[in-house]
Amino acid sequence: MAIATRGLTKRFGAQTAVSDLDLRVPRGSVFGFLGPNGSGKTTTIRMLLGLIRPSAGDARVLGTAVPAGLDRVLPRVGALVEGPAFAPFLTGAQNLARLDAADRRSDPATRADRVATALERVGLAHAARKKAHAYSLGMKQRLGLAGALLAPRELLVLDEPTNGLDPQGTREVRALVRALAAEGATVFVSSHLLAEVEQLCSHVGVMSGGRLVAQGTLDDFRRTGAQPRVHVHTPDTDLARSALASLAMSPDAEAAASDRDVVVAALPEDRAPEEIVAALVSAGVRVRGFEVVGSSLEQRFVELTGEGFDVVA
Structure with a gap:
């Protein structure tokens, strides 16, 4: 499993944001993570990435226990969570170079090539020298995706990856996600666009009230619904x-x-x-x-x- 949790729970004082979560994300899948406002999706993602610590339970990402093994697993994970933030007066390429330099495993000699390749993959090669403050919302979203792709990733965690994109940009991101999955990566997508998830994902999980109420393949998910x-x-x-x-x-x-x-x-x-x-x-x-x-x-x-x-x- 790319992601596996057992009894994962997060409490904020008297409030339980995520309760007894047993999540299973198969390797190589495109997993759609759905849930209404306040259902615990973002809190779950934060725990998986080590941004907050769970109150109880266990989680493994790419076979490694987190948060204990985050230093070993995070270099294999690319993430875009809650919208990207960039230095506004640096260009897109300069922002990516700063992100790449923050990775102590990256080779400075090949940094420019990695930045150019990431920008090309998300359709921003033409805007590499444009200041980030002049980017549209959709362009900033693409730049965030590029940041997640600076190095080869086994797991991509994408929170609303098509936010702010026009129909053409949405199609391009959809094609990118499919290409990443075809290359062997696991893609974990949190989205409110149900039609988009239906076109893109092989597996889904649904959160409600801090609990996982369903998970499985998209086909099985449909079959267990209302009678055709x-x-x-x-x-x-x-x-x-x-x-x-x-x-x-x-x-x-x-x-x-x-x-x-x-x-x-x-x-x-x-x-x-x-x-x-x-x-x-x-x-x-x-x-x-x-x-x-x-x-x-x-x-x-x-x-x-x-x-x-x-x-x-």
């Missing part, structure tokens, strides 16, 4: 309802009221979609469209937390 439903697009809605009822499928009256040309029903486990289409056609239903709609990440998130899209670190 079939959507039949047809002008013969009454006939379609009768045909579905003959298959012991009860049409959704609420869905029928919202769209008169679509009949919706839960998909039984023992019915194949092609069997349902064949029955509809045999009954004389003019089927103009047929789809099986599974549980989305948003639906599962709401089921687990009772929260909507106001999901921030």
Whole structure:
């Protein structure tokens, strides 16, 4: 496991921010860490990176106990947490050079090459000589990503990596994360953009009220949600309802009221979609469209937390 915790807990006085956390992040995964405001995500990240000490429990990062082994593990970890901060009157390249110089393991002779490569990877080569105070929010976010990539990393911890980026920048960061995973790195992404996580991540974990309420592969996460439903697009809605009822499928009256040309029903486990289409056609239903709609990440998130899209670190 790239990250493994057991009973990890953090208290601030009488308040428990994270309680009894057993987190498992497989090596090589892109892990989406989700949770509503105040759920304990950022506190968890801070404990994993040694920024705060846990009140109880154990944590291992890349197989090393933290915080005891932070000096050995942190050089293998790149992080972007709660937005990057830079010296405003230094250029982007100069800021990265300062970060690189703070790493006692880095070779000064190859520093310029590392800085140039990191800027190129995040699409900031053209702005290398521009002062950081003139960077937009999205450019500063990219510069923070570049700082996390100055050296080869086995684990990337990214807090809202697409914050402030335009659609093109978001696509580029998505491609970068995929490339890092393809190279063998584990990427741990905290994000409030559920659609982005759904496109990007192989695994997810959901926090609510300081507790981990679900974790696993994205596919398993969806499968444990609401029962999939079939959507039949047809002008013969009454006939379609009768045909579905003959298959012991009860049409959704609420869905029928919202769209008169679509009949919706839960998909039984023992019915194949092609069997349902064949029955509809045999009954004389003019089927103009047929789809099986599974549980989305948003639906599962709401089921687990009772929260909507106001999901921030």
